[in-house]
Amino acid sequence: MSKILIFGNSGSGxxxxxKRFSIKNCMAHLDLDTIAWQVTSPPIRTPISESAIQINDFITLNDSWVVEGCYSDLLQLVMEEADEIIFLNLSVKDCIKNAKxxxxxxxxxxxxxxxxxxLTMLINWISRYPEREKIISLKKHM
Structure with a gap:
């Protein structure tokens, strides 16, 4: 029974x-992107209280899981439950290469x-990771 949390910049892997952990170890997989945003155009952030319910349901229903994402407010909701926490801190250059x-x-x-x-928007987003101050930033991940 494993409970793994993976976080880092967009494009960090x-x-x-x-997916590798999930397939190799038959673990449930939750990509926080799928619960962080409402399906609207333009996208609107889901209230954290609603995301918290979805996260709680996921970790309660699954004995072994891997959760991945970049939202520090959502990561905090999972950290206490995780057995292992992995911070993928690749260079911005490598994250952009991976995104492409x-x-x-x-x-x-x-x-x-x-x-x-x-992709153009994503590359711009990735490149600002070290400078951002808000929830999806190197500062918050550190």
């Missing part, structure tokens, strides 16, 4: 590592083309 090479994430985008249309 969180999803890839979480990432496979299609069907749980986030309707198509590979829709994902790629978001």
């Amino acid at each position: 969180k999803s890839t590592l979480a 090479n990432r496979p299609w994430e069907p749980h986030k985008y309707k198509s590979k083309e829709a994902q790629d249309a978001n």
